[in-house]
Amino acid sequence: MSDVSDWWETSIIDMEPGRIDIRGHAIQDLIGNLSFCQMIWLMLRGDMPTTDQARLMEAALVAGVDHGPQAPSIATARMAITCGVGLQSAMASAVNMLGDIHGGAGEQAVLMYHHLRDAGQDRKTALQSWIDQHGPILPGFGHRFHKPVDPRAPRLLQLVAESAANGVVTGVFSDIATWVENHLAETRSTPLPMNIDGATAVIFAELGFEAPLARGLFCLSRSVGILAHAWEQKQQGGRNKGPTPPDYRWTYRP
Amino acid sequence: MSDVSDWWETSIIDMEPGRIDIRGHAIQDLIGNLSFCQMIWLMLRGDMPTTDQARLMEAALVAGVDHGPQAPSIATARMAITCGVGLQSAMASAVNMLGDIHGGAGEQAVLMYHHLRDAGQDRKTALQSWIDQHGPILPGFGHRFHKPVDPRAPRLLQLVAESAANGVVTGVFSDIATWVENHLAETRSTPLPMNIDGATAVIFAELGFEAPLARGLFCLSRSVGILAHAWEQKQQGGRNKGPTPPDYRWTYRP
Amino acid sequence: MSDVSDWWETSIIDMEPGRIDIRGHAIQDLIGNLSFCQMIWLMLRGDMPTTDQARLMEAALVAGVDHGPQAPSIATARMAITCGVGLQSAMASAVNMLGDIHGGAGEQAVLMYHHLRDAGQDRKTALQSWIDQHGPILPGFGHRFHKPVDPRAPRLLQLVAESAANGVVTGVFSDIATWVENHLAETRSTPLPMNIDGATAVIFAELGFEAPLARGLFCLSRSVGILAHAWEQKQQGGRNKGPTPPDYRWTYRP
């Protein structure tokens, strides 16, 4: 112990030569006994999830892995690997793009659900106060491609319902999100159905993850698709792959 | 279909409004039915792992999540989050550092195992030809901290042995890696025991992952630790956290 | 022209085989005739700076290149290069950390100066309304290390004064920033002198750069220090350099 060691204080990991303890567990007791998803939970929160909790969390992680090469992060991963960098760099450039608009919406959705929960029954007023503060684009609702329904959302909500029925979660955030979806359907000419960010945010909120971790967990999930696409591109080959076939170039407008 | 669509060709994902198919499976059939680890395998390889394969893979993913704040990637994640960036940026800066020396060693270890396998029985000659080409530092062996044994390695090899006994894998790469470890113990004054890169590389090689994916899978695994430390630092607070307590500064040597 | 080309519309660059025009100028007419700093201005704004404007801008770029290895970005660049990645990756991991707290303060300082300018003469009220909205930490003022004076600030302000005397700039933002500094000296027990972010923000504001470009230009400037430190570390050697000498490790606090 010294001021130098204290500068790097953590409750996650303890080590001596030949010993690695993660959250108080010897690493060799975790290896082979925990699923990867359980390990993620343990690392982030310090306690061990029940099997049911882990199963619900796993559904959210599985749902977000990929949305195809038109997602800016996926396109970037594929272009990067043709520039002569390692997989870790392709992943970094791509994960780095999961900002407030692309993936970060899950964090904001959790915050919005918390806001609506804290407001109690007067949800309309609470939703309006959210809009007054954050603008009219509701995080987690609407999709420019999947209309009228993002196929991941109802499946995820179904799993939350099953978990609520079994007492794994309360279902309060599922209830809130469904209310938002219905409210939008009633009050708008075109409905804005719940999207992947909105649905996974329900799960993360139900499981008690703090809002920023909705973003962090999405990054872990999407990293899988990023890696898979970078690797596929590597096998396809290509050098300095641009966004469109080269003959199209771009439009110059002085 | 057009030349523009063809520029972004993939066998990973197919989509229409309301439909997402991953490797030929409707996403709603994967959500809730696959573990996160199985989803990683499906995304990277296209087929579905058996439960036993997934369990072995999972052990390798669990083993690599963290090695504490003195690992450059973990330190970077913690410093980054104090600079006022989102979790995705802290993760990107950190994952980006998992290069040939820090994490990338798993890729090279798989290549070395393949090299030794292809050489058949004359392993000494094959190892020497590897050293002649790549230099004397053998990827996956030796650890500056965990002496004499990295506690993750024997546990991972034990799981490979169990999998080999059950016919899940052949055990050929476990055999090769153990031979290397023994050979180093016999021929050097100080042994160089198998480390985490060497042991997880055995698993990835046994499961048939190509060498670069050993690096990619390590990036997924270590991303968990990176996220956990960034998040812990966020909760601890701090602004512009540097590598040492500020009073130490650095040594100027003109 | 097509919808595909139009997707990537720009007024920065036009090309045909054998021809590259930047902002309407043939590239071969720029090469050898423009300074690097003039080229930065041309790229960002479309017009050509006068010699005097470029000279003032240059001062801000020179001032921000480095603040030593305890800056998280510089430490990260040095650690990254020991992990076996290229200089471009070390630079990326480091530049990525120039967020709202580390470097991004210049952007916020420009916004604060604009806010105070728009308020006219009642600066005290305007400053209070800024604090009400953004909190008590004023961007661009105070330094935990350079007390009482950051040596870069008075030199930069001196150059602004000279430029104002020559009619290159109006001096309005210099006047505002100096007022803030004096106001803080009068109203606080310990003064909070203008720091590098506050002083370069004066220059960028005087020259008419929009606020986000204060951050962007700082990134260009600090990239130089990042590159220099990464390169010096490369020559020093080291493998997986952590933040502190390995024997210190970290403090585990469960």
Added chain:
Amino acid sequence: MSDVSDWWETSIIDMEPGRIDIRGHAIQDLIGNLSFCQMIWLMLRGDMPTTDQARLMEAALVAGVDHGPQAPSIATARMAITCGVGLQSAMASAVNMLGDIHGGAGEQAVLMYHHLRDAGQDRKTALQSWIDQHGPILPGFGHRFHKPVDPRAPRLLQLVAESAANGVVTGVFSDIATWVENHLAETRSTPLPMNIDGATAVIFAELGFEAPLARGLFCLSRSVGILAHAWEQKQQGGRNKGPTPPDYRWTYRP
């Protein structure tokens, strides 16, 4: 001084409260007196360039700033900024892609020039031995777009010739690169003219920069274009901009 301070040793910068010295010069003496380009040289090498050296270096930095939105790095910067991240993140994701194939070719070109210089007069044999070791794609020669001539290359070589005439540089690497270009024109059915990487590598080699810095300096140069395009995209707006107009999607090939 302590082992902790010594862990971060540098000859670039020295500091005390109120004092910042860069390469032995007080920062306030550099600000306003050095061009940005001279500061880059000073930071990287420790000595001060002559005006003529800086002017030649500046030409190389100006030449490489941009090659339009089909360059993967530029496309990435533009897409990133629409994902809701700061300019520093857009820059990081993009600079990170300047790998061995996209920008890193300058480093390899310097190495090839050194190789040919060390071989003395028997350049054909030396070129063949380079090809035997590194493959048939010569770094710095050929361009898939600018045929038959990259307009930047002759202009840069002209400036090298002027500098050689004035004794600023020897011209040896210009001579070597021109020989390679002519040799390729004589021995191939389609010529492979010198490209931007090949031409700027001549300048960096003539000025005595070590090979990896050709990559590093290109990163500084291209960072300007990356920033300009990110900023233009920010002003254009857009959310989650993908590589092609959304209606094109991609081609699924199972």
